[in-house]
Amino acid sequence: MNTVALAVTDGMLHFELSMAYEVFGSAPAGLAGPWYNLVVCGPGAVRAGRFGLEPDHGLDRLPRADTVIVPGWADVDEEPPADLVDAVRTAHEAGARVASLCTGAFVLAAAGLLDGRRATTHWAHTRDLAARYPKVEVDPDVLYVDNGSVLTSAGKAAAMDLCLHLVRLDRGSSIANAVARRLVVPPHRDGGQAQFVTAPVPAPDNHPLAELFPWVIKRLNHPLTVEDLARRARMSSRHLGRHFRSATGTTPLQWLLTQRIRHAQELLETTDDSVETIAAASGMGTATTLRRHFNRTVGVPPDTYRRTFRSRTRSDPNAGLQHHQRP
Template sequence: MSTVALAVADGMLHFEVAVAYEVFGTGISGAADPWYDVSVCGSGSVRIGRFRLEADCGLDQLARADTVIVPALADVDDDPPADLVEAVRVAHDAGARVASLCTGAFVLAAAGLLNGRHATTHWAHAEALATRYPGVEVHPDVLYVDNGTVLTSAGKAAAMDLCLHLVRSDHGSAVANAVARRLVVPPHRAGGQAQFVTAPVPAKDTHPLAELMPWATRRLHQPLTVEDLARRANMSSRNLGRHFRAVTGTTPLQWLLTQRIRRAQELLETTGDSVDTIAEATGMGTATTLRRHFNRTVGVPPDAYRRTFRGHNQMLSP
């Protein structure tokens, strides 16, 4: 996925355009080689927010990209530009991975790429997306949705989450974390288990689990239980469950499992530790348990996952 094309048109929002360009357009020394080759594709000069942006090439060049990013539209009451919709459809048909940021989902829906798929967009426009495109299963309360070759994100900060998710998918957690450190943003916001959906957490660390979550992630090697978490949070197990549902969209045990799996991914990518050692370090207990949960959550066994990233991922200093 080395070439990334930003599909731009009049009336797009500058924040999402800038986020995508910042993530994919600026590499980190020693992180991944080669880094992405980014181009801005549009019909000449386009208005992005209050600014004029001169595109590098026409929309027809989207079909040559490995990944196409469709930033947010300011106005979703009218149909998105027909030439943009057609160019995105052609790019996907040509094999491109297509991702929308915020209301860019309306472009993907108009192109037919979301029919029969899960999707999200800014919560304020989720109902309009679902009403206009009834073939789309819209999730208004998640950060982003990954359907493989078609991805969508919610609004603003979630655009950053999706872009980092793409980097993580291409180059591994260590590289994505390095990009996040450069941008001074969270490397991965905690979420639910689904391979399609990652549930949100508040942007501010003022929710009731703000202290508990970091405490737990520092102790993933321990056999933590719901009772342990509830005791630490000084609340009942039932109350803890309600807070976890509100904050993460999932249960305390599922959240813990997700953190263990993500930690296992990092260790598989960045160390030569055996699966048995990683199972112990992530609180899974045995390699058999780790393999079962890892395969079910990630879709491949730990050994296969390690081989995928071993060739291009490397340990990065903090």
């Protein structure tokens, strides 16, 4: 299960299309084993922005793909082509995981795949999506929404977040990080939702907190406080909070909790340590505390998370695609 199909037609946004092509079309350096089999499917020669594109297959190829990605749709005021909508719906009914990038959500909504589901799209078009498709629960404040077999992303750069999220679900965090390094993008960003990618964008080298972040990461097993961080950064707690907002969009305590959860995720993926041991190593204190925060942040308990990811990241990190269903 390793075929990713890009569903294209006239009017697709070339930025999101190119982004998905880069992620799924080129394996990271040093990868042992096969990468995704990427195919481009469309009704014939199409235009994406100012660029022409000759698909590999027709839209009838979509139902045989494991993952179907619908890039951004340029003219959201018009109904998407019926043949594209029908092909995407048929692919999902055949068992494909379907993901939209940016305004590609309008294609999924037209296909009925978002009815009764939470979804997102570019912030400038969330109201239009909600008004046109009232059965969709539109969330304008997140980077992406993962419903298991149906995923949607917000605009532009959030498409990369969703693509890396898919790689991480399929291949594990180390492979997703390798892809992010090749593309020179942060592997994780905090989108304000319970998602499986939870670490915020690091501050640039010249930021006042640039030295503080790695110092904290090395000491997650210690009971750090805001005062400890402020003292290390040589600033008041108030100034620390302002710089954290500027660099991460969140508070020092929330950022610290995010790092602890992220470290716990890595340990669950890569070690046989008990939840109690991981709680101590990540600075959460007790297994009860870790389970409470982990479940609230990630959306599943630590044991469930380990069962989902551990086999792929430890025994076979290059295993084929596996669909992830949220409980």
